[in-house]
Amino acid sequence: MSVNIDSCVVTPGSDDFVDEAWQLKEEINQQEGVLKQRHDFFSDAYRRSTVHCYVREGELIGFAAVRRDGYILFLAVSPDLRGEGIGKQLVARVAEDHDTITCHARTSNENALQFYEHLGFEIKRRIDDYYEDGGDAYYLKLGSDVGITDKISELMRR
Numbered sequence: 001m002s003v004n005i006d007s008c009v010v011t012p013g014s015d016d017f018v019d020e021a022w023q024l025k026e027e028i029n030q031q032e033g034v035l036k037q038r039h040d041f042f043s044d045a046y047r048r049s050t051v052h053c054y055v056r057e058g059e060l061i062g063f064a065a066v067r068r069d070g071y072i073l074f075l076a077v078s079p080d081l082r083g084e085g086i087g088k089q090l091v092a093r094v095a096e097d098h099d100t101i102t103c104h105a106r107t108s109n110e111n112a113l114q115f116y117e118h119l120g121f122e123i124k125r126r127i128d129d130y131y132e133d134g135g136d137a138y139y140l141k142l143g144s145d146v147g148i149t150d151k152i153s154e155l156m157r158r
Contacts, residue, residue, distance in 0.1 A: 005061065005086075007093070010051040017053050018046050020060035024076050031079055034109045036133060045073050052093045054086055064090040070098030075112075082111075091119055091142075100143035107136040116140050 010016045022042060025035045037045075049065040062077040072094060077087045094101055105112040107126065117123075121140040130137035 005054050005056045008053050008055065010053060012048055012050060015047065017051065017055075017060050017063065018043055021046060021051070021053075021063050021065070021074070021076070024060055024063070024078060025074065028076055028079060032109075032111070034106055034112070035074070035076065036131065036135075037074075038132075042074070049073055050097075052090055054090070062086040062090055064094055066094050066098075070094065070101045072101060072103040075103070087115060088119065095142070098143075100141060102139065102141045104130060104137040104139055106131065107138055113138065116142075 029035045046065050049067055051063055051065045053060055054062040061081050064072055065074040066072050121142045123138045124141050125139050127137045
């Protein structure tokens with residue numbers, strides 16, 4: 001990852017970067033048709049999460065909003081910077097604090113599914129009508145069989 005990218009952690013209850021995170025999420029939604037959450041739902045969940053952020057020249061370029069149990073509510077990386085290792089670094093940062101990491105991904109979101117599977121996440125089950133718009137989801141988990149430390153070590157070598 002480039003040296004001009006800073007990282008920070010937004011603690012639960014804070015509004016730091018919430019507007020920037022919403023804008024990034026909306027940019028991805030408009031381009032890819034994913035991350036379709038309503039503003040109130042998004043901002044409420046964001047404020048209740050620990051959010052790991054990557055910022056370049058004052059601009060939020062990626063974030064992972066995580067619950068206390070290691071569930072990733074939102075993971076977003078600027079489309080222009082995908083493939084630079086930012087998403088992988090965000091997941092690795094989350095793994096430092098949790099024994100397991102879980103999340104949901106739309107069954108139609110091939111980019112997210114390929115990303116998570118590349119990192120070693122396993123699809124545990126399909127959930128029909130999971131999203132408000134009727135979209136289906138997969139429930140994914142990292143750290144189920146092998147220790148997550150080993151998985152993250154392997155991940156960082158990829």
